[in-house]
Amino acid sequence: MTFVSVRDLKVAFDGVQVLHGIDLDIGKGEAVGLVGESGCGKSVTWLAALGLLPRKARIQGSVTINGQELIGAPARRVEKVRGARIAMIFQDPSSSLNPVQKVGRQIAESLRLHRNLRGAAARAETIALMDQVGIPSAATRIDLYPHEFSGGQCQRLLIAMALAGQPDLLIADEPTTALDATIQAQILDLLANLRRDSGMAMVFISHDLGAVSAVCDRAAVMYAGRIVEQNDIAALFRSPRHPYTSGLFAAIPDLDAGRRRLRPVNGTVPDPRHLPLGCAFAPRCDGASALCQSCQPDLKPQRQGGRLSCFHPVAPAVIPQHQQSRVPA
Ligand SMILES: Nc1ncnc2c1ncn2[C@@H]1O[C@H](COP(=O)(O)OP(=O)(O)OP(=O)(O)O)[C@@H](O)[C@H]1O
Numbered sequence: 001m002t003f004v005s006v007r008d009l010k011v012a013f014d015g016v017q018v019l020h021g022i023d024l025d026i027g028k029g030e031a032v033g034l035v036g037e038s039g040c041g042k043s044v045t046w047l048a049a050l051g052l053l054p055r056k057a058r059i060q061g062s063v064t065i066n067g068q069e070l071i072g073a074p075a076r077r078v079e080k081v082r083g084a085r086i087a088m089i090f091q092d093p094s095s096s097l098n099p100v101q102k103v104g105r106q107i108a109e110s111l112r113l114h115r116n117l118r119g120a121a122a123r124a125e126t127i128a129l130m131d132q133v134g135i136p137s138a139a140t141r142i143d144l145y146p147h148e149f150s151g152g153q154c155q156r157l158l159i160a161m162a163l164a165g166q167p168d169l170l171i172a173d174e175p176t177t178a179l180d181a182t183i184q185a186q187i188l189d190l191l192a193n194l195r196r197d198s199g200m201a202m203v204f205i206s207h208d209l210g211a212v213s214a215v216c217d218r219a220a221v222m223y224a225g226r227i228v229e230q231n232d233i234a235a236l237f238r239s240p241r242h243p244y245t246s247g248l249f250a251a252i253p254d255l256d257a258g259r260r261r262l263r264p265v266n267g268t269v270p271d272p273r274h275l276p277l278g279c280a281f282a283p284r285c286d287g288a289s290a291l292c293q294s295c296q297p298d299l300k301p302q303r304q305g306g307r308l309s310c311f312h313p314v315a316p317a318v319i320p321q322h323q324q325s326r327v328p329a
Contacts, residue, residue: 009061031202033212033219051078087162091174093154104142114165152183224280231306
């Protein structure tokens with residue numbers, strides 16, 4: 001059953017279009033990744049959907065959550081839907097916690113707001129949440145300040161605050177980017193487990209396809225304000241069809257592949273003020289033709305599943321030996 005439905009979502013700032021018509025559905029309990037390089041519109045998509053962009057943003061299209069339209073809705077209604085059903089965690093955990101308030105109080109405040117829990121009940125639930133997200137000795141650390149926790153533990157505390165409201169949807173915007181590699185893996189594990197156990201839906205925003213595959217069922221690859229490919233994680237890994245997706249995979253380090261050279265995607269994401277006429281990826285694409293340089297390909301459903309926006313897709317893969325170990329089950 002569809003929980004979030006985004007239709008033809010467009011955003012412009014000061015007359016510059018940065019989102020060009022995003023369509024995306026998220027089912028109840030489903031985890032969907034939004035992947036792409038910096039500046040391709042991953043965050044703006046969710047900030048627009050949740051009414052969190054500055055006033056100067058011009059937003060068109062439709063976003064419904066549980067059937068309720070949010071675009072153009074009165075701010076109080078958007079706030080109510082957002083507060084009751086949606087939680088967000090961000091890249092930099094230390095800047096999202098209040099440095100001068102004990103961590104237990106910050107989690108308890110979430111419990112008071114969302115579940116009307118106070119006093120001893122709130123304290124007991126705070127300890128339970130800290131336990132659930134893997135903070136050791138929660139009962140004694142509840143009265144510490146954020147600076148007394150490591151970066152990974154601060155992200156765990158923010159996840160606990162997000163869970164306090166028992167959200168139907170968790171939006172995780174680059175939640176592991178600021179953490180070192182081993183801690184990243186632990187936080188990804190935690191998110192994957194929480195999602196499985198709680199049944200909440202998740203949007204996982206990242207430039208890292210590997211991280212997305214650890215948590216998500218499906219991913220949408222974004223480029224220059226559009227979704228260019230969308231599919232189940234396993235299908236994307238097995239056979240990326242858009243040259244950009246394929247390029248993102250070629251740039252992931254793979255320890256099993258020995259000393260294989262990484263192939264970065266050449267060039268950079270275009271400035272939204274100066275987009276090329278046709279496909280925005282064409283200037284970086286080895287397979288681009290004159291058609292790509294003059295026309296924007298539509299995002300079309302594919303016979304073999306998923307959706308793709310490309311005139312010259314990469315041939316369905318015979319998976320190279322070095323990538324076989326990476327295909328998620
Ligand atoms: N408040 C704003 N005012 C003007 N332009 C903005 C604003 N917020 C975002 N943009 C522009 O919108 C485009 C998409 O930005 P967005 O933050 O969604 O990218 P992203 O894919 O999430 O990148 P990152 O991974 O760096 O967060 C960029 O060109 C960005 O400069």
